[in-house]
Amino acid sequence: MRRIWKKHVQEVDLDNVYVWQWPVRITHWMTALSLWILSLTGLYMGYPFLIASGQASEHFLMGTAKLIHFYAAIAFTLSVLSRILWMFMGNWYSRWHRFIPVDRRRWWAMGKTLRYYLFGLRMPPGFVGHNPLAGLTYFFVFIAFLVQIATGLGMYAASAHVDSPFRAFGFLVPVVGGLATAHWIHHITMWLLWMFIVHHVYSAILMSQVEATGTVESIFSGHKFVPREDIVQPGYRLAHPEA
Numbered sequence: 001m002r003r004i005w006k007k008h009v010q011e012v013d014l015d016n017v018y019v020w021q022w023p024v025r026i027t028h029w030m031t032a033l034s035l036w037i038l039s040l041t042g043l044y045m046g047y048p049f050l051i052a053s054g055q056a057s058e059h060f061l062m063g064t065a066k067l068i069h070f071y072a073a074i075a076f077t078l079s080v081l082s083r084i085l086w087m088f089m090g091n092w093y094s095r096w097h098r099f100i101p102v103d104r105r106r107w108w109a110m111g112k113t114l115r116y117y118l119f120g121l122r123m124p125p126g127f128v129g130h131n132p133l134a135g136l137t138y139f140f141v142f143i144a145f146l147v148q149i150a151t152g153l154g155m156y157a158a159s160a161h162v163d164s165p166f167r168a169f170g171f172l173v174p175v176v177g178g179l180a181t182a183h184w185i186h187h188i189t190m191w192l193l194w195m196f197i198v199h200h201v202y203s204a205i206l207m208s209q210v211e212a213t214g215t216v217e218s219i220f221s222g223h224k225f226v227p228r229e230d231i232v233q234p235g236y237r238l239a240h241p242e243a
């Protein structure tokens with residue numbers, strides 16, 4: 001299988017396409033890094049497995065975990081909101097219609113991509129930016145990000161100082177079903193996000209190997225190397241002949 005594809009790649013001219021502009025790359029890594037920090041500190045907050053003896057004011061262990069969680073939450077929230085804004089300002093590949101499939105060809109290719117993942121096809125249909133299945137998955141991931149922000153802000157408002165402007169987010173607590181439910185949703189969504197991350201890193205590396213267009217490298221450099229003949233219109237490569 002790999003030989004066929006290598007032959008295909010060698011036969012065509014590759015175009016260097018600037019796919020991911022810097023806001024996409026910065027927000028990607030900012031979100032990924034803060035998600036790690038939020039998960040580690042959040043797990044400790046939900047299950048404090050380290051108990052320090054003596055007065056809390058002497059060691060401030062839980063306080064430190066919360067402080068780091070809240071600083072990381074600021075980075076996370078700003079990063080997610082900036083990326084959502086960029087969905088309306090950025091280049092073709094970073095726009096909202098690469099996440100929500102609004103045209104028939106993306107729907108068509110979604111089934112093909114799924115078949116490829118289920119070993120029903122030798123090659124996935126090719127796309128310069130996100131393939132339609134990845135794009136739709138990211139749409140749900142962004143919903144999960146917003147759920148974390150809403151439940152997090154609600155919980156924060158509940159214990160914020162009476163003078164804190166964050167008290168304004170208190171209205172979110174009944175919206176998500178109360179404080180205990182907010183904790184529960186916040187916790188479960190973290191595990192849902194980790195299910196995504198495991199699959200995401202696996203498929204990024206897999207697609208990078210199979211498509212050989214520099215997918216993993218692209219989230220650092222912004223550039224992909226795409227068969228010229230396949231760029232039929234912005235954002236599209238025609239399905240591979242075998243797909």
Ligand code: HEM
Nearest residue numbers: 024032035083129130131134138141197201204215216219
């Ligand atoms: C906490 C970890 C991570 C999260 C939450 C995450 C999330 C995301 C999201 C939401 C996107 C869509 C990007 C956008 O349009 O703004 C994306 C794209 C991408 N990510 Fe990650 N990511 C994580 C880690 C990684 C790692 C470790 C790698 C490297 C192996 C990676 C490689 C990529 C690549 C190559 C793309 C573009 C793929 C495509 O064309 O669809 N990600 N990621």
Ligand code: HEM
Nearest residue numbers: 038039042043045046073148149152153155156183187190
């Ligand atoms: C993906 C991002 C995030 C993850 C994975 C995460 C994870 C967690 C976890 C696991 C807990 C413990 C929940 C429990 O078991 O009771 C927690 C608590 C909390 N998180 Fe997050 N969090 C994230 C984002 C945020 C954001 C954006 C905020 C916004 C302010 C926030 C604020 C809070 C607050 C206030 C608590 C409750 C602390 C307490 O019990 O006093 N989190 N987080």
